[in-house]
Each structure stands twice: as structure tokens, then as C-alpha cells.
Amino acid sequence: MSTATILTLRTALVASLMGSLLVQVGILPAIWRDLETAPLAWRVAAVSILALWVVCLQVVAVCVWRLVSMAAAEAVFSVGAFRFVDIVIGAITVAAVLTAGLATLLVPGDVAPGVVGLIYGAAVATGGVALVVVVMRSLLRKAIEMRTELDEVV
Template identity: 75%
Template sequence: MRRATILTLRIAIALSLVGSLAIQVLILPTVWRDLSDAPTGWRVASVTIVALWLVCLQVVAICIWRLVSMAADDAVFSARAFRFVNVVIGAISAAAILTAGFATLLVPGQVAPGAVGIIYGAALATGGVALVVVVMKSLLRKAIEMRSELDEVV
């Protein structure tokens, strides 16, 4: 990978981590206070879902950072990469479930059905991203096998 690409990826990942931490520390407490009139169960569930969704984002960012580091060291074509890819798949899948849970939480409320539908669509799209990563994992597996075969030939 080119050095500029790695640097750009690392900057984007660092910004997403800083931004997500800022949301957790600065904005979620404000949301909690703003929801003071909401039923306690709904308030706890909604803020918890958003907080967990941010944790999923952070886990994905850290795993991608590690994979970028492995790519920079030309070590991404190894079995060690699967550990990070599997965690990414799990975190993205969890984010999809959390998004669907949030949409479900909004169903009985005053939120427009179209908005709830959009959030369910976002959950579906997020699940699709997890499936794309599963496909990429199978491509990584094939690349590792081909590299091993090539190493044997050489």
C-alpha cells in the first residue's frame, strides 16, 4: 500500500475515534437530559443503543487500524488477519441489530412511520456491509492460499 493511502486511512480512523468519543462524552449525557420527560425504560434503552452502536464503530476502527498496519508491513496475507476481520464482521452485525432495535423502539412512539422505515433500511444496509466483509474475508482466504502455493513453487 502506498504511504499516502495509509496516512489518509489512519487520519480518517483517528478522526472517527475522536468524534465517537466526543459524542459519548459530550453529546450522550445531553441526550440523556433532553429525554428526561420520556419513560425511563425508553430513555435507558435508546441511550444505551446509541452508546453501544458507537462502541461497534470504535471496535471496527481499531480493527481496521490493525489491518492497515499489517498491510503496511506486507503481513496482511496471514492467518492473523482473520482475527481482526472476524471482529469487524461481529461488530458490524451487532451495529445492524442495534439499529433495528432502535427502529423497533421508535415504532409505538410519535415518530413518523417513514422515518422508522428509513432506520430499518439503514439496519438492513448495515447488515449488507457485514455480508460484504464476509465476502472480502473469503477473498483474503483465497489470496492467502494462492500466496502459500506460490511460495511453495518458488
């Protein structure tokens, strides 16, 4: 992996983490205040879903950072990479479930059905991203097996 690619990806990850901290510190409390007229249980559920979704983003960013570090050190083709890939798959799956939960929370409200449908669509798309990472995990496993075989031959 080129130095420019690594630097660009790390810059994007830092921006993502900084933005997520801004959401946690500034935007989530504002959403909590904006929902003051909503029933308490609904308000807690909505803000909790959003907060957990942001945590999923942060977990993915940290794991990708670690995988980029492994790639930079040419150590990504090792069994240790699976731990981070598995965590990414789990975090993306949780984010998909949370997105569907948010859509479900909005169903009985005043939100337009099309908006709810779009949020459900986003949940399905997020689940699809998790499946893509599962496929990439299997490719990583195959690459590790091939590298191990090649090392034995050499």
C-alpha cells in the first residue's frame, strides 16, 4: 500500500472520529433537547440508537486504522487481522440493526412513510456492506492460505 494511500485513509479516519466526537458532544444533546415534548421512553430509545450507531462508526474506524497499520507493516496477511475484520463485521451488523430499529421507532409517528422506507432501505444497504466485508474476510483467509503454501514451497 502506498504512503499516499495510507496517509489519505488515516486522514479520513481522523476526520471521521473527530466528527463522531462532535456528534456525541454537541449534536446528540441538541437532539435530546429538541425531543423534549416526546414521550420519555421514545426519546431515550431514539437518542440511544443514534449514540450506539456513532459508537459503531468509531469501532469500525479504529479497526480500519489498525488494519491499515498492519498493511503498512506488510503484516495484514496474518491470523491477527481476522480479529479486526470480525469486529468490523459485527459493528456494521449492529449498525444495520440499529438503523432498522430507528425506522421501526418512527413508524407510528408523524414521519412520512417514504422517509421510514428510506431508513429501512439504509438498514438493508448497511447489512449488505457487512456481507461484503464477510466476502472480503473469506478472500483474506484464502490469501493467507496461499501465502502459507508459497512460504512452504520456498
